[in-house]
Amino acid sequence: xxxxxxxxLSARNLTTTFDTPSGRVRAVDGIDxxxxxxxxxxxxxxxxxxxxxxxxxxMGLIDPPGQVTCETLDFDGSDLVSLPExxxxxxxxxxxxxxxxEPLSALNPSRRVGDQIAEVLRIHSLAARAAAMDRxxxxxxxxxxxxxxxxxxxxxxQLSGGQRQRVMIAIACICSPKxxxxxxxxxxxxxxxxxxxLDLLMDMQARIGSALLFITHxxxxxxxxxxxxxxLYAGQVVEEADVADLFGSPAHPYTAGLLASVPNVDAPRxxxxxxxxxxxxxxxxxxxxxxxxxxxxxxxxxDRCAEAPPLIDLARGHRARCWLHxxx
Amino acid sequence: MTAVxxxxxxxxxxxxxxxxxxxxxxxxxxxxxxxxxxxxxDPLEIDPNNILASPGVRNLLGTDxxxxxxxxxxxxxxRVSLEVAISAIVLACSIGxxxxxxxxxxxxxxxxxxxxxxxxxxxxxxxxxxxVILGFAGGGLATxxxxxxxxxxxxxxxxxxxxxRSIRAREHVLSAISLGAGPMWIVRKEILPNMVSVIAVQxxxxxxxAMLMEAGLSFLGLGVPPPTPSWGQMIGGLxxxxxxxxxPVVVPSIVLFATVLSVNVLGDWLQDRLNPELRR
Amino acid sequence: xxxxxxxxxxxxxxxxxxxxxxxxxxxxxxxRAVDGVDLAVRxxxxxxxxxxxxxxxxxxxxxxARLDIPTSGTVHYSGRDAFAARxxxxxxxxxxVQTIFQDPFASLNPRRRIGDTIADGPTIHGLxxxxxIHDLVRQLLARVGLRADHAGxxxxEFSGGQRQRIAIARALAxxxxxxxxxxxxSSLDVSVRAQILNLLMDIQAERGLSFLFISHxxxxxxxxxxxxxxxxAGKIVEHGPADRIFAAAExxxxxxxxxxxxxxxxxxxxxxxxxxxxxx
Numbered sequence: 001x002x003x004x005x006x007x008x009l010s011a012r013n014l015t016t017t018f019d020t021p022s023g024r025v026r027a028v029d030g031i032d033x034x035x036x037x038x039x040x041x042x043x044x045x046x047x048x049x050x051x052x053x054x055x056x057x058x059m060g061l062i063d064p065p066g067q068v069t070c071e072t073l074d075f076d077g078s079d080l081v082s083l084p085e086x087x088x089x090x091x092x093x094x095x096x097x098x099x100x101x102e103p104l105s106a107l108n109p110s111r112r113v114g115d116q117i118a119e120v121l122r123i124h125s126l127a128a129r130a131a132a133m134d135r136x137x138x139x140x141x142x143x144x145x146x147x148x149x150x151x152x153x154x155x156x157x158q159l160s161g162g163q164r165q166r167v168m169i170a171i172a173c174i175c176s177p178k179x180x181x182x183x184x185x186x187x188x189x190x191x192x193x194x195x196x197x198l199d200l201l202m203d204m205q206a207r208i209g210s211a212l213l214f215i216t217h218x219x220x221x222x223x224x225x226x227x228x229x230x231x232l233y234a235g236q237v238v239e240e241a242d243v244a245d246l247f248g249s250p251a252h253p254y255t256a257g258l259l260a261s262v263p264n265v266d267a268p269r270x271x272x273x274x275x276x277x278x279x280x281x282x283x284x285x286x287x288x289x290x291x292x293x294x295x296x297x298x299x300x301x302x303d304r305c306a307e308a309p310p311l312i313d314l315a316r317g318h319r320a321r322c323w324l325h326x327x328x
Numbered sequence: 329m330t331a332v333x334x335x336x337x338x339x340x341x342x343x344x345x346x347x348x349x350x351x352x353x354x355x356x357x358x359x360x361x362x363x364x365x366x367x368x369x370d371p372l373e374i375d376p377n378n379i380l381a382s383p384g385v386r387n388l389l390g391t392d393x394x395x396x397x398x399x400x401x402x403x404x405x406x407r408v409s410l411e412v413a414i415s416a417i418v419l420a421c422s423i424g425x426x427x428x429x430x431x432x433x434x435x436x437x438x439x440x441x442x443x444x445x446x447x448x449x450x451x452x453x454x455x456x457x458x459x460v461i462l463g464f465a466g467g468g469l470a471t472x473x474x475x476x477x478x479x480x481x482x483x484x485x486x487x488x489x490x491x492x493r494s495i496r497a498r499e500h501v502l503s504a505i506s507l508g509a510g511p512m513w514i515v516r517k518e519i520l521p522n523m524v525s526v527i528a529v530q531x532x533x534x535x536x537x538a539m540l541m542e543a544g545l546s547f548l549g550l551g552v553p554p555p556t557p558s559w560g561q562m563i564g565g566l567x568x569x570x571x572x573x574x575x576p577v578v579v580p581s582i583v584l585f586a587t588v589l590s591v592n593v594l595g596d597w598l599q600d601r602l603n604p605e606l607r608r
Numbered sequence: 609x610x611x612x613x614x615x616x617x618x619x620x621x622x623x624x625x626x627x628x629x630x631x632x633x634x635x636x637x638x639x640r641a642v643d644g645v646d647l648a649v650r651x652x653x654x655x656x657x658x659x660x661x662x663x664x665x666x667x668x669x670x671x672x673a674r675l676d677i678p679t680s681g682t683v684h685y686s687g688r689d690a691f692a693a694r695x696x697x698x699x700x701x702x703x704x705v706q707t708i709f710q711d712p713f714a715s716l717n718p719r720r721r722i723g724d725t726i727a728d729g730p731t732i733h734g735l736x737x738x739x740x741i742h743d744l745v746r747q748l749l750a751r752v753g754l755r756a757d758h759a760g761x762x763x764x765e766f767s768g769g770q771r772q773r774i775a776i777a778r779a780l781a782x783x784x785x786x787x788x789x790x791x792x793x794s795s796l797d798v799s800v801r802a803q804i805l806n807l808l809m810d811i812q813a814e815r816g817l818s819f820l821f822i823s824h825x826x827x828x829x830x831x832x833x834x835x836x837x838x839x840x841a842g843k844i845v846e847h848g849p850a851d852r853i854f855a856a857a858e859x860x861x862x863x864x865x866x867x868x869x870x871x872x873x874x875x876x877x878x879x880x881x882x883x884x885x886x887x888x
């Protein structure tokens with residue numbers, strides 16, 4: 001059914017709401033998620049899909065006016081829902097780590113990168129100052145920064161974008177966490193640098209054996225690295241499958257539309273023929289009507305779509321939220 | 329990517345602090361505008377038999393060292409203080425904003441040179457310069473307004489210059505240029521509308537400085553000429569009698585303090601409202 | 609296809625930036641953003657400029673659109689030197705050469721209604737009567753897939769894709785001949801990208817426009833480009849017909865770029881998929 005080792009994280013009915021002047025927004029609306037050690041799960045979506053918020057919710061990084069609720073949120077045997085904040089702090093950085101999209105803002109611009117990596121060890125009392133710094137330099141070398149000893153004394157702005165992201169990966173991996181959540185870590189990078197950083201991330205993840213939740217909108221990257229894919233739309237899971245199944249036989253019209261609309265480098269050019277595109281725009285989360293949220297943009301919408309479809313099981317761990325598969 | 333959530337819920341209406349400040353300023357403002365109607369007694373009427381009185385039935389807030397009704401003087405003084413401060417700010421804006429925008433359109437060398445001169449102005453200790461100028465120029469409300477206005481125009485020039493430069497780099501200005509817009513169009517349609525909110529906040533804060541400057545100068549006897557009341561002048565006059573009766577000097581002090589505080593609180597609120605992206 | 613004269617021809621274009629100078633004005637550091645570039649765009653075609661960050665492609669695009677002044681070299685539009693143009697000829701250049709920018713949030717003035725923004729071009733050039741401009745705005749809104757009543761709204765009321773449509777409408781208002789699309793779809797959601805690309809291609813076919821399409825996304829370029837130039841560190845390292853470049857790139861950098869692009873096809877991935885360790 002699914003690749004990967006032991007079940008690490010299990011979330012049921014994860015919901016994250018935000019109170020805005022215009023009303024309460026359900027950025028994440030009842031998501032179920034299972035993550036296993038050693039497995040790469042890609043969370044795919046566009047703006048308004050809730051993918052970033054999902055990552056932040058799992059890490060416990062949502063502050064008021066946001067609110068996270070769920071039926072269960074089990075991480076490695078602990079129930080995260082009832083965990084006091086002090087315990088959550090102990091988990092973060094040590095058992096669960098996050099890599100952000102924009103390293104220039106995620107790294108402290110006024111501290112040297114070596115210090116920032118070593119700090120993780122010291123916060124969790126895993127090493128004293130000198131030993132922590134040694135380990136930081138070692139890790140800088142592992143993530144491919146040449147001349148790590150002297151580079152550790154650089155400030156973030158003295159490094160390139162790709163190097164900064166490597167530093168972020170080092171910070172995330174230094175305690176060998178069981179879960180790594182990466183929120184669009186390569187989106188802001190050049191494509192050649194992206195390939196290197198992806199390779200590095202995959203390498204580190206394989207070495208540590210952690211579960212990787214990789215949040216992205218880039219289907220090419222998903223095809224490159226994912227074991228399983230979860231597709232989000234307007235805060236809900238609309239499809240989830242093994243990567244080969246998702247690309248080979250997408251079950252939800254949104255997934256199919258997305259795959260068709262990505263221009264492919266290898267496809268021959270056909271002048272004058274339009275790219276298959278999904279019409280319309282992502283719905284306003286404050287104005288969601290009843291029924292399927294993709295209905296207005298779906299070429300195959302029919303009467304039954306006025307009623308919100310549940311996630312329907314297809315074969316082999318492939319699920320889709322669409323009435324078209326209701327009679328399986 | 330669209331922002332997912334504001335980190336602070338920006339609800340409609342005001343929090344109690346700014347609301348109270350706004351209410352207070354409204355009262356001061358209305359009293360100032362309708363001073364002749366609101367104040368039942370003549371602020372200039374001397375009563376030697378009733379000097380330095382504490383609040384009572386005859387004089388609601390007491391009297392000053394010449395027996396003049398404090399409440400009446402507070403009300404009329406408020407009008408004067410607000411007039412001077414607002415006029416000075418208007419003058420400062422009229423000079424500073426066009427200057428700042430104009431300099432931003434000049435070449436590199438002119439810009440650097442002009443901004444260094446403005447920096448010199450900004451770093452001058454204002455009260456001393458004011459004392460010197462007023463010492464030479466003599467008294468009078470007009471001189472006072474012009475002096476204060478001249479002292480504050482560099483700030484507006486600096487803010488306008490900075491904002492013009494940053495707005496000019498934005499893509500919607502590039503778009504306008506590529507459509508063929510000339511500098512006047514760009515200033516009118518692209519730059520000014522995007523500057524208004526920052527200037528408004530700057531003006532509100534500078535207003536409180538101007539009020540304090542006028543109060544300080546009047547306190548020293550260099551500002552509003554007697555017998556026209558102003559809060560600073562009242563404080564200056566009444567401080568000498570503090571050991572006879574402390575109450576009279578406290579009255580204008582509290583009113584000045586409350587007004588400046590209200591202006592600042594309202595300015596903060598305005599800043600949060602108009603320029604949320606500049607927070608933190 | 610008969611080889612017509614190129615609509616845009618660039619020769620030896622160089623753009624240096626000097627971020628630091630010595631006290632005497634000598635340059636201490638020179639950034640060669642664009643370093644001796646030649647290119648030519650044939651009428652009615654799409655010329656793609658591909659490169660990673662720092663390659664100089666955006667700077668080159670701005671120089672061609674006369675939004676930035678090159679250090680040396682020439683840009684010829686319709687056979688005439690774009691930078692020598694003055695007065696009426698400059699006006700013609702500004703009408704016929706338009707730019708669509710990357711950031712749909714920054715390229716529209718947040719304080720103006722979009723109907724006014726779209727009308728800017730004809731208004732600035734004084735070409736048409738007010739009522740005609742009004743009609744033109746409505747036509748353009750319809751052409752880009754928006755509604756006429758959207759004209760009274762502000763940019764923040766629209767999504768990224770819709771704002772880009774507004775930017776396209778604004779560019780079309782002057783009936784241009786040549787459009788520089790600077791990463792015009794890079795900031796958009798995947799599902800919206802295809803819509804905007806289709807719109808651009810339709811408009812090109814309808815009006816016989818020429819495009820300079822600047823992008824880092826080879827997939828997008830594959831779909832739209834007739835001719836491609838690859839830029840690295842300010843120079844063009846390879847150029848030619850799109851089909852040839854994609855089929856048989858010669859320069860190592862081009863080959864590296866093509867190799868690095870992730871393909872949406874799991875069968876071709878480089879990473880081995882984790883073997884299933886549990887059964888259903």
